[in-house]
Amino acid sequence: MSKKKIRNLVVSGIGCVIVLVLATVHSVLYNESRLVKPTVVSEYVFRPQDLPMWIALVVTIAYVIYLVVTLFRVVWRNKSMEKNHTRRIHPMLGLSGFTGFLGLIGFWTYQEFGIIYPCFAFVFFGFFGFYFEGKLSDTLKDELYEENEKKAELKAYKIGFILLFLTIWLIGGGMLAWNLEWCAIFMLSSMSMIFGIVLFLSKYFLYRFETEAG
Incomplete structure (x- = not known):
């Protein structure tokens, strides 16, 4: 790419x-949080004030579809190349890791509407690993590379x-015991972030092992 x-x-x-974000703010402040709060489709009636939110939703869905199709085409093209080389991606793709900050929206949506699933977005911090994977783009997968890959994954899993x-020790020790709902949010956010960190570290350690070996 x-x-x-x-x-x-x-x-x-x-x-x-x-x-x-702008459409959500508009809906919350000027449109009674329509299409932000859970909506019953059978009871929904369109109003002109809903238009900004609909535009934002359509644009976002179109972008997600385009992104998925683009990434699928890249993966497919890389698979069609020689099997003994890493896939070709650009390090700048690692900037997509900043989308992990969208997980912070989960705290606001819970406080306002009781919705916590946006906290799953913390897993997107793992996308920072694309930077180091891009640094190793089109690298020969020899025996040393495969050994370093296993070592990197093992070290990331240990962390x-x-x-x-x-996280479990803090919860078991009584952290947030005064509020079970916030305890659940902490666990969800922590596990999502840990998963993202493991994905990132597996690429980072592999890059470090490869550069040290070189």
Whole structure:
């Protein structure tokens, strides 16, 4: 994937987030939170004030579909290449890891509407790993590379298990025991973030092992 195309994807994604946030703010402040709060489809009646939110939703869905199709085409093209080389991606794709900050929206949606599923977005911090994977783009997968890949994954998993243990230990020790709902949110956010960290570290450690070996 070319540098220009990746830059366009990143800029378009940031634009979609801005449009969606502005439409959400408009709905909350001026349109009784319509289409932000859970909506019963059978009872929904369109109003002109809903138009900004609909535009934001259509734009966001169109971008997600375009992103999935683009990534699928890249993966398919890379698979059709030689099997003994890593896939070709650009390090700038790692900037998509900033979408992990969307998980912070989960705290606001819970406080306002009791919805916590946006906290899953913390897993997108794992996308920062694309930066280091891009640094190893089109690298020969020899025996040393495969050994370093296993070592990197094992080290990342160890750190992930340590973080998971600390999270469970904090909860078991009474953290947030005064509010079980916030306890559940903490667990959901922590596990999502830990998963993202493991994905990132597996790529980072592999890059470090490969560069040290070189």
